[in-house]
Amino acid sequence: MKKLGILLTFLLGPVYLKAQDVPLVKYDRLGSIIGQPGDEVRVINFWATWCKPCVKELPLFKNLAEGGHIEVHLVSLDYADNLDKVNQFVSTNNYKDLNVILLDEIDYNSWIDKVDSSWSGAIPATLIIHPKTGKRLFVEGEIKDGALERYIDQVSN
């Protein structure tokens, strides 16, 4: 029986790996990421592979996550049919540890205000939350050098 388990794991290995790829999610999932309690400052970035200024600033979030103490989430707004492209992009750039999800909610007007009422819908956009204090900051547009740390300080204090 144990052997069978090992065999199954071996056979299904690729399937398990696949399961670790970027998940397609609905707004509920994003809503719970935004709302869940926690100790660390949470940074949620909205991007897409087709958005050049977004792609350009992704390394900022990778550095941030590697520094520890900050919870980073990347929310891809690519179309769901481009999931393979997103998976490939995430693996090529080694963004696997950045909690990447693909938000499959095409009826944009139904949820943009739920993220932040000040958001026009343009990307890149970044939401920074301190779950403990409820403090939050929403930044629409590109993040300039050094600004991310400043925003995080603002929300932390």
Place this chain on the structure above:
Amino acid sequence: MLLLCFLTLFAGKSIEEKGYTVGDIVDNFELKSVSGEMISLDDYKNEKGIILVFDCNTCPVSKAYKERIKELHDKFADKGFPVLAVNSNDPGRQPGDSFDEMVKYAEKNKYQHTYVQDLQQEVARSFGATNTPHVFVLKKSGADFKVAYIGAIDNNSRDASAVTKTYVEDAVNALLKGNNPTPDKTKAIGCTIKWKEA
């Protein structure tokens, strides 16, 4: 009193930064179209309104809407609501949106609607346009144009056949019947306008 002055000052500033809201009168502007002509609101004085779209050559969302924007013009130009597409991207940051590229793009895609360049980005700023495509349906009101609808073209950028809410079409049809559009404001994911580096 001083505090009140400050508050008024700040309120004024934020309204200016955010651009027009529904009901505002639009300031006239003059921009060069791909045909080489200078276009201003005076050119639309015999129309009932304008479907003004902040658009560009390069944004994938704009590309997804390209045919739908052309269809809006086909459908409503004769009824008094032509499409006016305004490209406000800084060609320094987005070379694919230079004037020459706009001319080529309009030709290649057989644009029947007017396509103008907002090189100084002043029109995008005064409207408070943020992304492409970002629509402002304007309604003629006396000698002025007033903003009647701001937002998305419809509720499915990916698939025109899966659209269930045709916001702009509904807004123009409402205006043609003498009604106010509902909703008069929607939001959509789009490419941020490529502003000049400060």
